Amino acid sequence: MEKSLFGGLYSYRPSPNRLPEEDFFTEALAGVLHRERDLAQDVFELLTELRVEPGVIQTQVRYPRSDAKNEWNRIDLMMTGYDNDGMSHIAFVECKIGAKEGYEQLPRYLKSLRNLSGYRSKTLCYITRDADPKTLETGASDIKFRKFRWSEIFSHLQSPQRTYRKIPLIDELLAFMEELGMSHEVHMSELIAGVSLARAQSRIMSLLDAAWAGFSKGGRFSGGRKSSYSWQAIGIFSPKEPNTGIQIDYGMWFDTSSPGKMHLEFDDPEVPIAYVAIGEWSGKASELYRSNKDYFEALKKHQSGWLLIPDGPQTIARRTLAVGAPGAKAVTVQLERFYQESFQQIEHAPFLSG
Numbered sequence: 001m002e003k004s005l006f007g008g009l010y011s012y013r014p015s016p017n018r019l020p021e022e023d024f025f026t027e028a029l030a031g032v033l034h035r036e037r038d039l040a041q042d043v044f045e046l047l048t049e050l051r052v053e054p055g056v057i058q059t060q061v062r063y064p065r066s067d068a069k070n071e072w073n074r075i076d077l078m079m080t081g082y083d084n085d086g087m088s089h090i091a092f093v094e095c096k097i098g099a100k101e102g103y104e105q106l107p108r109y110l111k112s113l114r115n116l117s118g119y120r121s122k123t124l125c126y127i128t129r130d131a132d133p134k135t136l137e138t139g140a141s142d143i144k145f146r147k148f149r150w151s152e153i154f155s156h157l158q159s160p161q162r163t164y165r166k167i168p169l170i171d172e173l174l175a176f177m178e179e180l181g182m183s184h185e186v187h188m189s190e191l192i193a194g195v196s197l198a199r200a201q202s203r204i205m206s207l208l209d210a211a212w213a214g215f216s217k218g219g220r221f222s223g224g225r226k227s228s229y230s231w232q233a234i235g236i237f238s239p240k241e242p243n244t245g246i247q248i249d250y251g252m253w254f255d256t257s258s259p260g261k262m263h264l265e266f267d268d269p270e271v272p273i274a275y276v277a278i279g280e281w282s283g284k285a286s287e288l289y290r291s292n293k294d295y296f297e298a299l300k301k302h303q304s305g306w307l308l309i310p311d312g313p314q315t316i317a318r319r320t321l322a323v324g325a326p327g328a329k330a331v332t333v334q335l336e337r338f339y340q341e342s343f344q345q346i347e348h349a350p351f352l353s354g
Contacts, residue, residue, distance in 0.1 A: 021180060023060075026076050026095045030059045032173050033079075039157075039170060044081050046156055047091050047146060048123045052081030055088070063112040073112045080119075087120040096128040097150070097180055103313045106136055106145075113143060127153065129182050150182035204234055204252055207332065211339035212236070212250075215347065237281075244288060244351045249277040249315070250339065274335055276342035277318040278349075288351065289316045295350055303345045319345075 033040040033054075040054040057079050062072040077093035092109055094101075106126060113122045120142070126134055127148045136145040154177050156162075157170065177183055205227070227236050235251040253273040280288050289296060289310045296317055300306045305319045321338045323331060346352070 022076075022095055022097045022099065025097065025176065025180060026059050028173065028176065029095075030057050030077055032169055033057050036167060036170060038163075040079070041081075042156070042162065043153070044079055044091065046153070047079075047093065047125045047148070048081075048089060048121065048144070050081065050083070050089055050121065052083045052089055055080035055082055063115075065108060066111050066115065067108070073108050075109065075112075083120065088118060089121045089123075090116065090119045091123040091125055093125045093127060096126070096132070097182065098129065100132065101126075101134070106134065110136065110138060110143070110145070114140060129180070150177065154178075154183045201234055207335055208234075208236060208251065208339065211336065211343065212238075214340060215343035241352060245280050245282060245284060246288065246351050247279055247281060248343075248346075249279055250275060250342070253320075271322045271324055274321040274323055274338050275318055276339065276346075277315050278346060279312075279315040281314050283313070285312055285314050285316050286310065292349070292351055299345065299349075304341075306345075 033043060034057055037054050040057060041051070044054060045051050057077070059077055061075045061078040063075065065071045065073055075092045076095040079091045079093065081089045083089065090113075092113055094106070094109065106124065110124055113124055116122065122143045124136070124138070124143070124145045125148065126132075126145070127150055129150045131149075134145075134147050138145055154174065157174060174183075227234075233251060233253045235249060238248040240247055251274075253275055279285060289308075293310075296308055296310075299317060300308050303319075305321070307318050307320070309315050309317065319342050321334070323334060
């Protein structure tokens with residue numbers, strides 16, 4: 001017997017290192033698509049540019065990875081359809097609300113899609129709430145990559161020409177999308193926050209520059225640093241340590257509703273997080289952890305707040321601080337102390353010696 005919409009939501013369990021609202025919304029969307037076939041047909045056409053009869057709709061579908069044994073690609077939403085000739089078409093849909101693309105996530109999904117047979121066309125769709133430009137060469141004439149914003153999906157479903165717009169269940173789905181910030185509405189408070197962010201970025205960068213100047217390991221990290229700014233974070237990557245390729249990543253994380261990014265879950269998603277991380281970004285992070293395991297274990301044991309990520313593709317260790325002191329001066333002192341302590345705690349790491 002087909003599971004009911006509420007049965008599907010009841011059986012939902014958050015996945016580790018993922019935003020719970022992403023998986024929950026995907027389950028809700030799939031449940032509505034199951035029950036409203038006209039809606040499923042329209043959504044499939046929007047995603048693939050093909051008007052076909054709706055077929056299978058499934059969430060959290062697993063396909064074996066071609067680059068790693070006993071590991072799987074987990075597709076958020078898989079949809080199929082059938083044309084007038086009886087030929088099948090398939091779409092993989094990656095649903096993002098706040099999180100960014102995982103490590104090589106889309107190329108891995110593309111490989112899984114390529115390995116499928118029996119479909120006249122295959123489409124990989126990447127849907128995000130926030131701006132995240134992507135291009136991806138599929139290397140095959142029967143495979144397409146398409147990028148959307150959730151606001152486009154929202155506007156499409158709200159179109160006056162859509163008769164299902166009056167269906168209560170779909171109205172509830174649209175209302176849920178608005179609550180999750182997936183519509184095109186812009187609020188004045190958000191515009192004011194954007195102005196404030198620019199001012200805050202300048203002040204935070206000055207503080208980070210001062211903290212780094214007191215460290216930089218006697219010239220071991222000579223050369224320019226790489227900075228990145230967004231509404232989610234201010235991040236700085238040090239130059240690579242010449243012998244090991246190790247880099248120090250440090251800054252502020254504002255969008256703490258994305259635990260997968262930080263490898264942590266936070267009690268209050270409204271509290272900004274300061275962080276300092278040790279990593280290697282060319283695929284040797286696990287190897288470097290193993291060769292310096294005693295050091296990293298000691299760092300975790302004897303120093304405050306270090307989290308080890310031994311199997312991570314990039315980050316090896318990270319220290320974080322939830323910033324909660326009231327008042328500008330108190331916050332500044334708190335941040336200065338955190339960055340200085342963190343740099344001091346890793347100053348004598350064996351992979352930084354020489």
